[in-house]
Amino acid sequence: MNIQKIAQLAGVSPATVSRVFNHQTNVSEEIRLKVLETARKHNYLPYLSPRQKNIVILTPYNSVYPVQSCVDMLLMALTQHLPEYGFRMEILPVNSQERLDSIQFCGAVAIGCEITDFPDWNERFQAPLIILDRNAPAKKQDNVFFVHSDEALGMELAIAHLAERGRKKIGCIIHGTPDRGNALIRYNAIVKSLKKHQLPDAQHLICYSGDGTEKYIELIGKLLNKGVDALFCPGGNAGILAVYALSLFGKKIPDDIALIASELSNFSQFGVPPQTSITPDYHGLAKEVGELFDNWLNKKKVKYDTVLPYNLIERETV
Numbered sequence: 001m002n003i004q005k006i007a008q009l010a011g012v013s014p015a016t017v018s019r020v021f022n023h024q025t026n027v028s029e030e031i032r033l034k035v036l037e038t039a040r041k042h043n044y045l046p047y048l049s050p051r052q053k054n055i056v057i058l059t060p061y062n063s064v065y066p067v068q069s070c071v072d073m074l075l076m077a078l079t080q081h082l083p084e085y086g087f088r089m090e091i092l093p094v095n096s097q098e099r100l101d102s103i104q105f106c107g108a109v110a111i112g113c114e115i116t117d118f119p120d121w122n123e124r125f126q127a128p129l130i131i132l133d134r135n136a137p138a139k140k141q142d143n144v145f146f147v148h149s150d151e152a153l154g155m156e157l158a159i160a161h162l163a164e165r166g167r168k169k170i171g172c173i174i175h176g177t178p179d180r181g182n183a184l185i186r187y188n189a190i191v192k193s194l195k196k197h198q199l200p201d202a203q204h205l206i207c208y209s210g211d212g213t214e215k216y217i218e219l220i221g222k223l224l225n226k227g228v229d230a231l232f233c234p235g236g237n238a239g240i241l242a243v244y245a246l247s248l249f250g251k252k253i254p255d256d257i258a259l260i261a262s263e264l265s266n267f268s269q270f271g272v273p274p275q276t277s278i279t280p281d282y283h284g285l286a287k288e289v290g291e292l293f294d295n296w297l298n299k300k301k302v303k304y305d306t307v308l309p310y311n312l313i314e315r316e317t318v
Contacts, residue, residue, distance in 0.1 A: 001044045010038040021104065036104060043126055055087045055293065056108040058094045070235070070280075071112045073265055074132060077286035078109065085290040100125065107293045114180065115144065128296050130289055133280075135185060136305035147288045147306045149280035151182050154310030155189035156196075158232050158260045158278050163197040165318055167230035167258055170199060171223035172206045173216065173242075175235025175262075183208060186234055213241055220245040230258040230318075239264055239275050259317040273316035281308045 003021070007014040012031060019027050020035040027035075038044075057078060059071055075091075082089055087107075092099060094113050101124070109130045110117065115137060121129050122142050129144045136146035162170055172190050176183035187206060194201035205226065209215050213236070220231065220242060233242050239261030243253065251257050253273060261268070263279030288306050295302050 001042050006035065006039050006042070006044055009042065010035050037101075040101070040125070053085075053087045053293075053297070054103075054105045055082055055089050056100060056103070056105045057089055057091045058097060058108060058110040058113060059091060060094060060112045070133060070262075073282050074111050074285065076265070077282040078289065081283065081286040082290050082293075084287075085294045087290065087293065106297060109289055112181070115141070118144070128293065128302070130292060132285065132289065134182070140304055145292060145302060145304055145306075147285055147292065148308075149285070150307050150309050151185045152189040152192070154278045154280070155186055155234065156193045157310055157312040158234070159190065159193035159197060159199070161276070161312055161314075161318060162230045162232065162258055162260065163199060165258070167318075168199065169226075169228045170194065170205070170230045170232055171220075171226065171228035173209050173219050173223075173231070173233045173238060174206070175209045175233070175238055177208055177210060183235070190232070209236070209238070213237065216241040217245045217248065221249060224249055224251065224257075228257065231260070233259070233261045234278065235262055237264060238262060239268055239271065239277065243271060243275075253317050263313060268313070269315065271317075276315045276318045277313050279311050279313060281311060284308050 003014050003017045007017045010017065012035060016027060016031060017035050020032050057075065059075070079089065090103070090105070094110065094117055100108070105127060107128045107130070109132055111132045113131065114134065115131055118129060121144060126143070131144065131146050133148050134146060135148055135151070159170065174183050174186050174190070178184040178187060190206055191201050205223065205228065207219055209219065216238065223231065231242055233239065239259070242259055242261060246253060246257060246259070253259050260276050260278065263277035268275040268277045285308055288308065292302055292306070
């Protein structure tokens, strides 16, 4: 299959097909859609020059999504590093992915989305899809790849840091719900780490925040009543919320209670006191995404599952 054949099947000239594939504006919308549909129908992925490589970034539709803070930081990293590989970017909410049928792209990145959001990717597109910040399932799907952080390591870094500094009863609030995202993975890793360090792992000391932020004050109040001497709150804006809640309960950090949360750019280091936090390697993840797309387009071997370590940033809340 080549441009000449696509032109013949679409009933247009090769020059028109070339204009469509090169994003030129002097083509009617009707003709453009016809050419793109013909190319997709016949599994034709046109070669894209470095100037024209277009990556679609799919993000959660709801801004009050449990991982919104992570989405924001991953977006910042991607916008910094994908251009280093010659890629342009277009951002779409995941509930608008039908637009992918009418635009030209050489790859897509889904942040904070699930593989179940793309049940027919291989049937619709020849381009690779990278699910970012989600663990890879054992069953592989053609053209779908995973780039994410080692969630179990992140939970262990936090629990170990607290245990090594004499904290005996750690309360944990995991942002989100167990049926979506990384929340259940974090729960299981926290339980394992608490057992490893011979700390209480009672169910009432580990809880979920739910989809929003409204429950944090209530949950922290309950954990304080159970006598916790440390809080570990992975995900979302939990660091800000925990500091606010603890101030309402008259607790000093770290004298009365230690705190570790997820790193939040432009806040954690400027909190009072500056917050000890765990963080994915956002820039490393973005570079892995760029390299994967670059390898795909250059017909090099592409890794199905790429895992990067978490980091612990030591500050003053422990």
